[in-house]
Amino acid sequence: MAVITAREGDPMAFNPLAEKGIPFDKQFRNWAELNVQPYDTADVDPYTRTRVITMNGIEIESILHSHQFARHCDNLEIKSKLALTRRVEQQQQKAVNWLIPGNESTIEVTIGYEQVAIDLTAWLARHEPDPYIKQTLDFGLLEDFDHLYRYANLYELLDGKKAERITGQVTEIMPGRPTAVEHRHPADDVRAHYDKHTVDPRTRLHVMTVTAAEQQTMNFYMTVGNRYMEPIARGLYLEIAQIEEQHVTQYESLLDPVESWLQSELFHHYNECWLYWSFMRTEVDERIKRLWELHLHMEIEHVRITGEMLKKYEGIDPAEILPKSLPEPMTFEANKDYVRSVLAHQLDLRTVGPRYVPLDQLPADARYFQYQRTVNGNGFIPSEQVITDNVAKSGRQYRLETQGAHPVEFLRQQRAA
Amino acid sequence: MSVINLTQLDGTRTRIMPMTVAAPSQTATRGDFDRMATDVNVDRLRLADLLSALAMQERNTVNLYRAAAGRTSVDAWRERYETFGRQSETHAAIYEELIGSLHGDPRYVSPMARLCEFRNSKMMETVLLGSSVEPATLEIADLEMVLQAEMQCHANWELLKAMSDRLHDGETKRALDDAIRRVEPEEDEHVAWAKRTWQETHLILVLQRP
Numbered sequence: 184m185a186v187i188t189a190r191e192g193d194p195m196a197f198n199p200l201a202e203k204g205i206p207f208d209k210q211f212r213n214w215a216e217l218n219v220q221p222y223d224t225a226d227v228d229p230y231t232r233t234r235v236i237t238m239n240g241i242e243i244e245s246i247l248h249s250h251q252f253a254r255h256c257d258n259l260e261i262k263s264k265l266a267l268t269r270r271v272e273q274q275q276q277k278a279v280n281w282l283i284p285g286n287e288s289t290i291e292v293t294i295g296y297e298q299v300a301i302d303l304t305a306w307l308a309r310h311e312p313d314p315y316i317k318q319t320l321d322f323g324l325l326e327d328f329d330h331l332y333r334y335a336n337l338y339e340l341l342d343g344k345k346a347e348r349i350t351g352q353v354t355e356i357m358p359g360r361p362t363a364v365e366h367r368h369p370a371d372d373v374r375a376h377y378d379k380h381t382v383d384p385r386t387r388l389h390v391m392t393v394t395a396a397e398q399q400t401m402n403f404y405m406t407v408g409n410r411y412m413e414p415i416a417r418g419l420y421l422e423i424a425q426i427e428e429q430h431v432t433q434y435e436s437l438l439d440p441v442e443s444w445l446q447s448e449l450f451h452h453y454n455e456c457w458l459y460w461s462f463m464r465t466e467v468d469e470r471i472k473r474l475w476e477l478h479l480h481m482e483i484e485h486v487r488i489t490g491e492m493l494k495k496y497e498g499i500d501p502a503e504i505l506p507k508s509l510p511e512p513m514t515f516e517a518n519k520d521y522v523r524s525v526l527a528h529q530l531d532l533r534t535v536g537p538r539y540v541p542l543d544q545l546p547a548d549a550r551y552f553q554y555q556r557t558v559n560g561n562g563f564i565p566s567e568q569v570i571t572d573n574v575a576k577s578g579r580q581y582r583l584e585t586q587g588a589h590p591v592e593f594l595r596q597q598r599a600a
Numbered sequence: 601m602s603v604i605n606l607t608q609l610d611g612t613r614t615r616i617m618p619m620t621v622a623a624p625s626q627t628a629t630r631g632d633f634d635r636m637a638t639d640v641n642v643d644r645l646r647l648a649d650l651l652s653a654l655a656m657q658e659r660n661t662v663n664l665y666r667a668a669a670g671r672t673s674v675d676a677w678r679e680r681y682e683t684f685g686r687q688s689e690t691h692a693a694i695y696e697e698l699i700g701s702l703h704g705d706p707r708y709v710s711p712m713a714r715l716c717e718f719r720n721s722k723m724m725e726t727v728l729l730g731s732s733v734e735p736a737t738l739e740i741a742d743l744e745m746v747l748q749a750e751m752q753c754h755a756n757w758e759l760l761k762a763m764s765d766r767l768h769d770g771e772t773k774r775a776l777d778d779a780i781r782r783v784e785p786e787e788d789e790h791v792a793w794a795k796r797t798w799q800e801t802h803l804i805l806v807l808q809r810p
Contacts, residue, residue, distance in 0.1 A: 261730075313621060381612050
């Protein structure tokens with residue numbers, strides 16, 4: 184397999200439309216090839232884990248989108264090609280997700296998921312050119328940041344272990360916008376969306392990526408949250424799973440519904456190219472780097488096949504609607520200063536429909552407050568209880584504050600009496 | 601030539617609505633059209649929005665012709681689709697020239713244009729049902745889409761003609777008349793051919809004994 188190297192003149196330029204992918208008849212792998220050797224939890228780089236989790240989410244979204252498209256179509260050629268690419272995507276998803284070892288517990292994988300949410304969303308927000316989309320990313324960032332803190336305390340409460348075993352030192356763990364106040368009326372999670380003609384190509388990639396990541400997290404918590412015996416764990420997973428539903432509603436509503444099924448399918452595969460290319464360039468594990476490169480070469484062919492369908496059925500050449508090269512690679516890296524600055528300035532934001540509004544500007548009869556009273560009623564709020572319980576057990580909340588005290592004074596560590 | 605499938609890279613701008621957002625550099629406001637058609641007393645924003653939608657209709661028709669030409673198995677139809685597609689591309693360019701000559705923004709995509717595109721894309725989705733009909737029905741479906749698209753295009757140009765008739769002589773009226781003059785014969789031919797061919801095809805298929 185030839186490594187895709189930098190091009191003369193512009194080391195970053197990479198255009199999937201100009202590359203040759205792997206023919207479909209060579210994309211299927213046997214069980215031994217798919218049943219990959221997992222990484223070793225003891226020495227995996229935290230950002231290798233986050234890349235693995237991210238691509239699992241991307242592949243799942245690609246598969247689900249393809250299934251939904253197929254349900255609205257009876258064109259045999261299109262359905263057959265969707266089934267073909269989807270079968271390969273399913274194999275890719277296994278090869279990626281099976282990198283996660285069996286001895287990473289549910290809560291440990293969960294902590295990895297939330298680290299993805301934080302450092303993915305923060306990077307996207309830092310690189311997002313549209314102010315409203317950036318604000319939406321910032322808004323969700325503070326909520327996922329808090330989820331990591333709650334799950335980290337659950338981990339210590341149940342297993343006596345520290346989340347930094349999973350996250351390393353690259354992501355801080357402390358309160359964000361408290362989960363208890365994140366619960367909003369459904370209508371307040373619907374956002375305005377970009378317009379396909381004016382959208383920066385990066386924005387579309389960012390929105391598709393974060394939607395897939397949050398959807399994966401939502402699906403994961405929906406499925407595994409009931410695998411615990413302890414009521415506090417069951418409660419925390421169900422509460423946070425509801426927030427992830429809010430996040431999926433939020434992020435998917437940023438997409439422009441004017442984009443057709445075929446255009447959206449093309450953008451899905453293009454997004455996969457971007458991410459596999461990004462991760463191939465930044466991966467530190469040589470074995471996994473080769474997997475990203477292999478999948479990139481497969482996705483190049485998926486882009487080509489889908490582009491041909493777009494030409495045939497909509498008269499649109501993909502080169503007319505895709506940029507000449509991929510944007511800057513998505514890079515997992517520490518975002519501590521950025522997260523802290525968002526925390527310091529946006530903690531008290533809420534939403535009224537698609538608009539962002541400071542809490543103190545919400546009218547007293549806002550539906551937000553009614554919804555809060557309903558779901559947080561009867562006094563049991565798992566996300567608060569888990570902290571209370573861990574303080575009672577451990578003498579303090581679990582935190583990893585590497586950059587000093589929390590930027591918001593009332594969220595600083597309170598010592599147990 | 602016109603850009604058929606507008607993207608941000610073409611310097612496109614739009615007017616944001618409650619459910620749409622755009623970067624500040626790509627957002628148009630009412631004031632951006634104050635210099636448009638200043639020799640006549642018109643709602644300039646409404647004019648800009650309308651011309652944008654009419655241009656979008658022409659652009660979408662180009663895409664339709666490309667797709668239909670690629671799929672048809674009828675050589676005579678393919679030739680027409682290819683010829684009319686090229687002509688429609690020219691008509692789209694004429695729309696852009698018209699908008700520019702009226703001091704508007706040829707790359708402005710109005711909310712009305714978005715709706716036009718959405719409607720047309722739903723029409724194009726007809727082919728997603730392609731395997732539960734006979735090949736001949738699918739061919740006719742493409743032809744019907746062409747007919748509907750061209751009827752809309754033709755109606756759009758007639759609208760501009762009616763608008764010109766109500767204007768006094770001046771820069772705007774002359775620009776409209778020039779554009780109409782350049783497209784009218786071809787637009788007439790497009791809709792006439794589509795309608796005639798659609799009728800004849802159905803009649804042939806229905807009236808012949810199996």
